Amino acid sequence: MDELLTKENLDYRGRAREVAEKYVRPIAAELDREARYPWEIVERLKEYQLMGEWIPKEYGGGGGGVLNLCIIVEELSRACGGVGVAYAVNALGSFPIIFGGTEDQKQRWLPDIAKGQRLISFGLSEPTAGSDAASLKTRAERNGAFYVLNGDKKWNTNGGAAEIYTIFCVTNPERGTRGISAIVAEKGMPGFEIGRKEDLMGIRCVSVHNLHFRNCRIPEGNLLGGKEGLGFAHAMQTLDFARPGVAAQAVGLAQGALELALEYARGREQFGQAIASFQGLQWMLADMATQVEAARQLVYYSARLLDAGAKNVSKIAAMAKVFATDTAMKVTTDAVQIFGGYGYCKDYPIEKYMRDAKITQIYEGTNQIQRLVIARNLIKESASMEPKLAEMKEPAAVS
């Protein structure tokens, strides 16, 4: 497997693994228990020059692309899924600036994010706009040199920790998705309030908040791309690039759970022998390992395509997300099963993997939405192919 990775990939993996094993794993349970943001890990990520890996070099980032991002997220998530997403969500928040910002906007925000000096988050979802992202209601009305923002955002991952927020809002209600724009809000702007922190089932160390905008005046220079109506396309493009990152979080969680299950199965004795010696368990472990490897290869493949500048990447990004996150749920649940009663208690870290895995099937588009994206693309591709059925049909067939 390592033979297929470049020297650069291995270097990123080595640094991320060192941060994960030396600094994340020892405090993962404490972060989870206290639902405390992993600020000390952010400091380590800066020290190991991992923050801003995905940001182009000309804006102070590592220029490492999506595959390296996935490799880093996988390694961090192998030790703690919460830390994995706390890191990855900075890519999600900054992709709209990278794809849609003007040169001035990129120079203004990206270098700070690249250095890890300021964290960023992505504000798309609202209390009544989740899967149906286009139904968002947050309104931005032009008033002189400002936009006046009113509305509420929900499930804002990194909400309490970030200082820069990419906010999707309606600038023209008559134009549907083409009336949606992205505006950058900054912490401390009058009328911008960070609301309630969610009490989560898993990934408890990231701060997920509601955001409220009440007549918040944002300078027109913060409208991404300097033009209204580009926000929805930028949000969708961002999700295409970010979904392999969630998938990588899932691969890391599944890999981490598998390793713990293997260690436990080798040490736990019943009926006078290690439970790893029972064929029933061996087949479970073999399936888990096979599924993790298949998920990893799909994630890396999708990331390589994105890095290569492939077109029409929505389908492959959605496939990676759906396959890897369903795998993580299955593998972490099987790992808890292998631990038996001990797996259901907090004595061992395994139940946290299962709790952390659950959200990967939900955020950045539920897995039902991923299947919708895949199916829509399949049907479109099929419609553009040469028809084959007519000439292959048996003459006697009725339709």
Ligand code: CAA
């Ligand atoms: N790239 C560029 N443009 C795209 C696009 C893409 N991948 N997908 C769609 N568009 C464009 C379309 O071309 C269309 O443009 P025109 O009007 O110019 O033709 C426009 O966007 C509307 O497209 P659709 O008609 O396909 O839009 P839809 O309303 O049917 O919605 C959807 C599509 C796929 C269901 C979308 O709403 C979606 O992805 N929903 C899930 C939302 C989501 O993932 N939310 C996650 C929030 S972030 C989060 O979870 C982060 C976190 O906490 C960590």
